[in-house]
Amino acid sequence: xxxxxxxTTINGDAVEYLCQxxxxxxxxxxxxxxxxxxxxxxxxGDCGACSVIVDGRLVCSCLVLGAEAEGRKVETIEGMAxxxxxxxxxxxxxxxAALQCGICTPGFLIAAKDLLAxxxxxxxxxxxxxxxxxxxRCTGYDKIVRAVQDAAEVMKGA
Amino acid sequence: xxxxxxxxxxxxxxxxxxxxxxxxxLAGGSDLLVRMKGGFIEPELIVDIKRxxxxxxxxxxxxxxxxxxxxxxxxLGENKALKQAWPGVVEAANLIGSKQVQGRCTITGNLCNASxxxxxxxxxxxxxxxxxxxxxxxxxxxxxxxxxxxxxxxSLAKGEIVEAILxxxxxxHAGDAYLRFIPRTEMDIAVVSAGVNLTLDDxxxxxxxxxxxxxxxxTVLLVEEAGQVLVGSKLDEATLERLAKICSGACRPIDDxxxxxxxxxxxxxxxxxxxxxxAYKRAGGK
Numbered sequence: 368x369x370x371x372x373x374x375t376t377i378n379g380d381a382v383e384y385l386c387q388x389x390x391x392x393x394x395x396x397x398x399x400x401x402x403x404x405x406x407x408x409x410x411x412g413d414c415g416a417c418s419v420i421v422d423g424r425l426v427c428s429c430l431v432l433g434a435e436a437e438g439r440k441v442e443t444i445e446g447m448a449x450x451x452x453x454x455x456x457x458x459x460x461x462x463x464a465a466l467q468c469g470i471c472t473p474g475f476l477i478a479a480k481d482l483l484a485x486x487x488x489x490x491x492x493x494x495x496x497x498x499x500x501x502x503x504r505c506t507g508y509d510k511i512v513r514a515v516q517d518a519a520e521v522m523k524g525a
Numbered sequence: 526x527x528x529x530x531x532x533x534x535x536x537x538x539x540x541x542x543x544x545x546x547x548x549x550x551l552a553g554g555s556d557l558l559v560r561m562k563g564g565f566i567e568p569e570l571i572v573d574i575k576r577x578x579x580x581x582x583x584x585x586x587x588x589x590x591x592x593x594x595x596x597x598x599x600x601l602g603e604n605k606a607l608k609q610a611w612p613g614v615v616e617a618a619n620l621i622g623s624k625q626v627q628g629r630c631t632i633t634g635n636l637c638n639a640s641x642x643x644x645x646x647x648x649x650x651x652x653x654x655x656x657x658x659x660x661x662x663x664x665x666x667x668x669x670x671x672x673x674x675x676x677x678x679x680s681l682a683k684g685e686i687v688e689a690i691l692x693x694x695x696x697x698h699a700g701d702a703y704l705r706f707i708p709r710t711e712m713d714i715a716v717v718s719a720g721v722n723l724t725l726d727d728x729x730x731x732x733x734x735x736x737x738x739x740x741x742x743x744t745v746l747l748v749e750e751a752g753q754v755l756v757g758s759k760l761d762e763a764t765l766e767r768l769a770k771i772c773s774g775a776c777r778p779i780d781d782x783x784x785x786x787x788x789x790x791x792x793x794x795x796x797x798x799x800x801x802x803x804a805y806k807r808a809g810g811k
Contacts, residue, residue, distance in 0.1 A: 371528055388528035388571065389561065411559045412626055413712075424599065424628035430558045431629070432551070434528045435573060478624065499711040500623020 375436040377402070378446025386433035393417045395433035396443060404444035404473045408502065415501030418474040419443050425481040427500075444473035447480065455525070456480055456518040463514035467505035475501045479515045487523055491516065530573045534580075534659050534688055537572050542661045542684030544570045550686060551575075552595045553629035555622060556638045580688060583607060589694040591657075594633035594687055598645070599624070601632070611692055612807060613701030613720060613800075617648035620705065623712055633687045639673035642715045642740035646673070648703040650737035650747050651720035654692050660685040670737075673744045698725040698732075700807025702800040705739065706792050708783075715740045716784040719772065719796035721804045723755065729810045731755045736768070736801070740783075741776040741793050748775045751797060760805045768801060769794030 370385040377400070386395050393410075396402040396419070408414035410429045417428040420442040447454045456479050459465070466472045475498065482489060482497040489497060494515050495508070503511060531537040541548050546569030549557055560566045574580055580593040583604050590607055598618040601607060608615045614632075621630050621644050632645040636656065646669065654669045661684050669690065672679050681687070705718035718739035726732045736751035751771045758764040778789035 369527070388526045391558065410562055412555055412622065415623065415625055418625055421628075424597065425624050426628045427625040430553075430555050430626070432528065432554065432558070432571075432573075434530075435551075435554075435575070437530070481624070496711060497624060500625045 371434040373434060373437050375439055375441060377441045378443060384433070388432070388434055390433045391429050392419070392421075392431040392433050392436055392441070393428035395436070396428060399433075402443055402445050406470050406473060408470065408474075413500075413502070414471070414474070415478060415498075416471050416474040418477040418501065420477060420481055425478055442477070444477055447476060454480070455521045456483070456515065459514040459518040459521065460511070463510045463517065465506060465510040465514035466503075471501060471503045471505075475503065475511055479511075479518070482515070483519055483522060488519060489515075526567075526569055526571065528571045528573065530576050532576055532578070534574075534577050534686065537574055537577060538659055538661055538684050538686055540570065540572055541686065546570065548572065550637075552580075552631045552634050553597060553626075555626050555630040556634060574686065577688075587694070588691070590692040592632060592690045592692070594631060594689055596631060597628055598630050598632065599627040602627070607692075610695045611652055611701060613703045613722065613804065614645065614648045614652050614654070614692065617703035617705075617720065618645045620644045620703075632690055636669055636672050636690070637679055637681065637687055639675070639677050639679050639744070641673075641676055641743055641745060642718070643673075643745065644703070644705060644715060644718065644739070646745040647718050647720035647737040647739040648701065649690065649720075650745055651703075651722040651735045652692055652701055653722065653735060654690050656687045657689040657691060658685050659688050666691065670745065670747050675743045696724055698727070698729075698808050698810075699723065700804040700809070702803035702807065704796045704800045704803070706784075706796060714783065717741055717776075717778070717789045717792045717796060719793060719800045721797065721800040723801070723804045723808050723810075725805075725808045725810050729759055731758055731760070731805070731810075734801075736772065736797055738772060738776060738793050738797070741778045741789055743777070746775060746777075748772055748797075751775065755801065759810065760801060765798045765801065769798050772797040 408416035549568040701722040705715035707713035734755035
């Protein structure tokens with residue numbers, strides 16, 4: 368198979384890579400670029416562990432081809448904190464202990480960031496529906512929902 | 526395998542028509558990539574249609590709406606005019622998968638994937654939506670219900686692409702609705718579903734009606750008799766009873782892990798009644 372040359376932007380940085388035509392964006396991020404924050408849970412778009420934002424749209428990177436990122440803007444969990452300064456969602460996930468094993472956490476953080484960008488004051492129900500595409504097998508979700516509610520308050524005040 | 530990103534529909538159609546091995550059209554990829562990963566399809570050519578002009582746009586025309594084949598369902602939910610004119614179509618499209626899947630999946634893909642349980646398709650069939658099909662020999666506009674011919678099969682010829690879905694402009698007193706049954710609240714595949722589209726006269730009596738059922742036959746069903754029974758009524762109890770009976774009778778469902786034949790028949794009737802009531806209210810009926 369001939370490789371595909373891709374020029375894209377990831378977390379604000381211009382990035383170029385070669386990938387196979389059937390390689391997913393998730394595989395490119397993890398295996399070619401060393402951005403291992405996005406996780407492969409199911410590989411079929413059901414669990415949300417590989418969530419990234421492409422041109423302002425929340426997507427599962429396992430359901431995007433690496434070749435499709437040409438000319439797009441990709442945001443991953445690695446771009447969420449500014450240096451040592453955690454994003455309010457990251458801070459609140461820590462404070463509320465909204466994680467145990469942590470595999471789902473990058474996906475939840477990205478999905479929650481997208482949710483709050485579109486709806487800064489979501490109700491609990493809106494948070495639960497908004498994050499229904501992210502599966503967590505440890506927390507029972509309550510702590511995650513509370514962390515997102517708390518982060519929303521902080522971000523509104525900022 | 527080759528991945529190409531043509532800039533014109535003619536190039537896309539040309540590449541698909543001359544492809545030697547299996548070829549696949551890529552818009553949102555939420556079905557295609559899963560099928561590739563599962564080994565159900567090994568395309569030698571993938572034609573990404575997202576860079577073709579106009580295919581990523583929703584446009585309001587003199588005749589109604591034109592929804593490009595590459596428009597993600599999330600965009601439909603953000604389009605106020607479309608949501609106001611066709612709330613049933615938009616709510617059906619927005620039931621597909623998660624927020625992540627919404628950012629990618631398209632109603633054209635939902636149609637061409639030809640699942641009997643596709644959420645947006647009963648709503649589109651009830652709405653009388655049309656598909657604009659482009660092939661090497663030109664363009665044709667067909668009713669959406671003539672696209673799927675069975676699970677995973679369509680009437681599209683080799684090289685043909687559905688480039689857009691068309692929805693009519695709405696007259697006064699019109700409403701549509703879509704309901705599905707799933708055992709959870711989100712992120713599931715319809716066990717049975719129903720789409721209803723109504724227009725009313727000035728006195729609130731139903732003037733035209735289309736009823737479609739999902740997950741109850743090898744393809745989404747347009748139940749013409751169910752539409753006819755509604756015409757002239759104001760959705761009284763007796764009419765609703767007849768509607769349910771016709772819909773239950775029209776079903777040709779299967780028994781599977783998600784539901785039994787008996788259950789699907791019963792629920793098809795119930796959902797048609799409830800969707801009709803919502804569509805009637807949306808049309809301004811009391």
